[in-house]
Amino acid sequence: MLTKAPSLTWAEVDLEAIAANTRAVKRWVGDRVEVIAVVKANAYGHGAVPVARAALSAGASRLAVHRIAEGIALRRAGLEAPILVMAPLLPEEAPEAVRWGLTPTLSMPEAAQALSAAARAAGRILPVHVEVDTGMGRAGLLPAEVLPFLRALQDMDGLSLEGLYTHFATADESDPSFAMRQLRRFEEVIGTLEAAGIRIPLRHAANSAATMRFRAAHFEAVRPGLALYGMRPSREWDPPFPLRPALTLKSRVIRVWTLAPGESVGYGRTFVAHREARMALVPIGYGDGYLRVLSNRGAVLIRGQRAPIRGRVSMDQIVVEVTGIPEVRVGDEVVILGRQGSEEIRAEDLAEWAGTINYEITTLISPRVPRLYRSGETLRPEGAPAEAAPSPFAIP
Ligand SMILES: Cc1ncc(COP(=O)(O)O)c(C=O)c1O
Incomplete structure (x- = not known):
């Protein structure tokens, strides 16, 4: 049982898993291909700074985020690796991009001019990238x-x-x-540029799925996110190397009671007991990023067994049925995402129950949920010194 929990509900991020996944990607692409670790959206909910450090220590040589502010946060934390900002730069963002030494993505002349002016004013030469829209139909220049x-x-x-x-x-x-059609369009653009005497040192195209499946898309660098977190790009095919899920989401039982036949659970009374049932209250809800669509659909792990959600997910709590697990007591650890004993709930399972994708499951874990970083047996909050012992968050 958990005696000293950091919070009612918390996430444990295994930095050794992030490092192992990064090493696996690096081994797969080989020495000549760089790994740009995609750590946008708080590293898909895992915590951008610790994840960036772990990925860089395990073979990634660059980082990618979506927005300037995300890049600044990494710089403020002392990260010195090149940071690609993938959102198209706006002219007004140019001074900050230069000041923090970020690598912007350019796709409009006004932003390029503003960046050039800011770089000249600072006496610097700033590396820039250009995105080509080969069929994503989102950002980038048309071929x-x-x-x-x-x-x-x-x-x-x-x-x-x-x-x-x-x-x-x-x-x-x-x-x-x-x-493959997108890849051909990209290669055609590269061919046109080469014919015009323009050689680009760092060409990159591959997200996790393309890194795993299309060697021809590796070029000088790959740009994986999902794989670094140990999540699978697809239900339709298996990754060619093992991945270790890095995030476990935990909570604990804060009430156990018997629901009499005819009594109901939660808003809207969407679950009514037909027979006597044992119920447990778990303090996680949509305010923590646990999707409300999981009402009457999801399950959690308690004492190594599955306990189904009964009734609606509220902002702060869910109710699960534990009739089949009579030993459940207040204080018991609950695994919402991750492994407990021989059972496991993966982000992919939650995504399937919720009708969404694994990316959304971890990315939506809200700031209210403290992230603790596991290194071996030790768990500590972000930024805590390695020698801090004993950890107030230790689980006896
Ligand atoms: C432009 C870009 N590159 C790379 C990635 C990483 O993709 P994945 O997490 O599927 O590896 C993303 C993620 O959405 C992205 O938007």
């Missing part, structure tokens, strides 16, 4: 726009064109044909 844009960039001081990239829309799907 025909790339050459004129890069020609214009060549005339701007303070900028150095380091990278060209694209992003796949369907790399996770069994049918590779659209991904």
Whole structure:
């Protein structure tokens, strides 16, 4: 039983799993291909700074985030690796991008000019990347726009064109044909640039799925997120190397009671007991990122067994049925996501129950849930010194 918990509900992130997954990706792509660790959205909910450190120590050489503010947070924490910001840069963001030495993605002339001016004013040369929209239909320049844009960039001081990239829309799907079409379009753009005498040192395209499936998409760097967290890109095929899920979401039982026949649980009375049932209250709800759509659908692990959710998920709590686990007591540890004994609930399971994707399951874990970082047997909050002993969060 848990005697000193950090909070009613908390997440444990296994940094050795992040490192092992990063090493597995690095082994898969080989020495000549760089790994850009995608740590946007708080590293898919795992905590950007500790995850970035673990990935860099295990073979990643660069980081990628979506927004300037995410890059600044990593710099403030002392991370010095190159940080690619994948959102198209806005002109007004240029001074901050230069000040924090971030690597912006450029796709409009006004932003390029503003960045050039900011870099010149600071006496710096800033590496930049350009994204090509080969079929994702989201961000980036269309293939025909790339050459004129890069020609214009060549005339701007303070900028150095380091990278060209694209992003796949369907790399996770069994049918590779659209991904291959995107790859061909990307290669055509590269061919056009080379014919015009423009060589780009760092070309990258592959998310986790494409890293695993399409060697031709590795170029000089791959850009995985999901795989680093030990999550699977697809239900349709198995990853070619083992992945270790890095995040466990835990809570504990705070009430146990008997529900009489005819009595109900929660808002809307969506669960009514037909016979006497033992119920347990667990303090996790949609305010923690536990999706309300899991009402009457999800399950948790207590004493190594599955306990189904009864009634609606509230903001702060759920009720689970423990009739089949009579030993359950107040204080028992509850695993919402992760392994307990021989049972496991993966992000992929929660995603299936909720009709969504594993990315959303971990990314939505809210700031109210403290993250603790596991290294061997020790668990500590972000930033706590390694020698802090004994940890107030130790689980006896
Ligand atoms: C542009 C870009 N590159 C790379 C990634 C990483 O993808 P994944 O987590 O599937 O590996 C993402 C994630 O959504 C992305 O938006």
